[in-house]
Amino acid sequence: MEITVNINGTDHTADVEPRRLLVDHIRTGAGLTGTHIGCDTTSCGVCTVLVDGTPVKSCTMLAVQADGRSVTTVEGLKTADGLHPVQQAFSDEHGLQCGFCTPAMMLVGAALIADNPDPSDDEVRWAISGNLCRCTGYMNIVKAIQAAAAAASSNGDS
Amino acid sequence: MLPAQFDYIAASSVEEAIAAKAEGGDETRFLAGGQSLLPMMKLRFATPSKLVDINRIASAGLDSIRRHNGQLHIGALVRHADIAASDAVSGAVASAAPWISDPLVRNLGTLCGSVAHCDPEGDWNTVLLATGAEVVVQGPSDRRRSIDIGDFVVDFFTNSLADDEMVLGVHIPVPSGPSGGSYQKLERKVGDYATVGVAAHLELAADGTISAAGVAMTSVAPINRKATDAEALLVGNTPSAELFAEAGAAAAAAADPRDDVRGSARWKRQVVAAFTRRALAAAAEQAQA
Numbered sequence: 001m002e003i004t005v006n007i008n009g010t011d012h013t014a015d016v017e018p019r020r021l022l023v024d025h026i027r028t029g030a031g032l033t034g035t036h037i038g039c040d041t042t043s044c045g046v047c048t049v050l051v052d053g054t055p056v057k058s059c060t061m062l063a064v065q066a067d068g069r070s071v072t073t074v075e076g077l078k079t080a081d082g083l084h085p086v087q088q089a090f091s092d093e094h095g096l097q098c099g100f101c102t103p104a105m106m107l108v109g110a111a112l113i114a115d116n117p118d119p120s121d122d123e124v125r126w127a128i129s130g131n132l133c134r135c136t137g138y139m140n141i142v143k144a145i146q147a148a149a150a151a152a153s154s155n156g157d158s
Numbered sequence: 159m160l161p162a163q164f165d166y167i168a169a170s171s172v173e174e175a176i177a178a179k180a181e182g183g184d185e186t187r188f189l190a191g192g193q194s195l196l197p198m199m200k201l202r203f204a205t206p207s208k209l210v211d212i213n214r215i216a217s218a219g220l221d222s223i224r225r226h227n228g229q230l231h232i233g234a235l236v237r238h239a240d241i242a243a244s245d246a247v248s249g250a251v252a253s254a255a256p257w258i259s260d261p262l263v264r265n266l267g268t269l270c271g272s273v274a275h276c277d278p279e280g281d282w283n284t285v286l287l288a289t290g291a292e293v294v295v296q297g298p299s300d301r302r303r304s305i306d307i308g309d310f311v312v313d314f315f316t317n318s319l320a321d322d323e324m325v326l327g328v329h330i331p332v333p334s335g336p337s338g339g340s341y342q343k344l345e346r347k348v349g350d351y352a353t354v355g356v357a358a359h360l361e362l363a364a365d366g367t368i369s370a371a372g373v374a375m376t377s378v379a380p381i382n383r384k385a386t387d388a389e390a391l392l393v394g395n396t397p398s399a400e401l402f403a404e405a406g407a408a409a410a411a412a413a414d415p416r417d418d419v420r421g422s423a424r425w426k427r428q429v430v431a432a433f434t435r436r437a438l439a440a441a442a443e444q445a446q447a
Contacts, residue, residue, distance in 0.1 A: 018166030040159050042197045054265050060196050064166055129348040130260030
């Protein structure tokens with residue numbers, strides 16, 4: 001079945017089997033390996049991408065379901081001006097250790113602050129509650145997302 | 159993991175979806191949120207030969223939550239996250255929505271998909287049993303019927319839909335008088351199934367006594383179960399801590415939990431009693447506010 005998915009602003013047209021998962025389509029179809037595969041059973045959240053701006057688990061969505069829709073992966077976060085505030089904040093606040101959950105955490109963080117420019121500690125923890133960090137580095141992930149929110153607000157760019 | 163091969167149709171109308179389902183029979187499954195179905199297909203617990211994707215159906219108000227004629231209508235494409243964010247919902251429905259799985263699953267998964275899936279550890283059918291909801295389904299030639307949730311859930315992972323019927327939505331009664339409801343859920347971690355879940359719904363008469371009561375339980379019986387003895391002893395009485403403790407004991411007696419990795423059956427019964435008390439107290443507080 002032929003589908004066209006807009007990934008990070010570029011249309012990708014491909015002929016895919018209906019059973020192909022969106023995460024496989026992104027990684028092997030589009031060659032974007034920043035989206036990780038962890039549990040592959042809808043539990044860990046490391047395969048999170050934004051579909052039309054909403055964070056979802058790309059291991060639990062078919063590629064054909066994304067036909068005609070816009071997908072943002074971690075590779076699409078950076079802007080012409082450089083790193084996205086969330087990316088800069090994860091660097092500044094030591095928001096990552098092994099880095100495996102980081103693309104998903106940053107995408108969830110970006111979606112949260114697009115909706116809520118000043119999230120509380122609880123609101124950040126609630127937003128990332130579907131994403132596991134096996135380094136257990138949650139403290140700095142929460143700090144990084146809040147720092148990103150503050151930076152985005154002060155730039156008038158939330 | 160890849161699911162087994164299947165044919166895929168993205169239906170553009172309810173009629174087209176029902177025709178495709180009717181043609182494929184029980185080897186064909188509807189795809190809404192897919193948050194239970196796709197994991198089962200990846201593990202080969204489900205191997206449908208065809209999926210009928212209903213997500214592209216823009217007509218029929220499948221994505222709407224609205225109050226109409228004393229009922230809350232939740233369409234087949236309403237996501238858990240939509241319910242959690244909606245001002246139209248209240249009581250046990252509003253209380254349960256933030257407890258469904260995790261935020262990412264809530265963004266795609268639907269209430270109606272969960273209802274039709276009939277996983278006995280699913281939360282929504284418990285809420286619908288307590289609130290006395292109906293499932294609205296459509297078959298060929300615009301043939302519609304409403305099925306009481308108690309009749310809709312036949313067994314675990316088994317509903318009473320015919321092969322050519324599709325769930326359009328659910329209708330949850332919105333009482334005209336004072337009412338309240340709550341869902342209490344114990345889970346080991348975000349996204350896990352309930353160790354124990356209890357939904358309560360209360361309606362009060364003008365004199366403050368309970369005119370209608372619903373109590374139902376998750377994960378403590380082979381299917382989502384109504385605690386009918388508990389409901390019977392509530393109706394006609396004035397809300398009190400003692401009454402709710404009695405109802406909690408009755409609900410615990412009606413539960414049939416198993417020892418498993420989440421805890422012992424004996425302990426789960428105690429949780430049922432405590433959660434029933436708490437859910438009823440929260441429901442009464444809302445109704446009296």
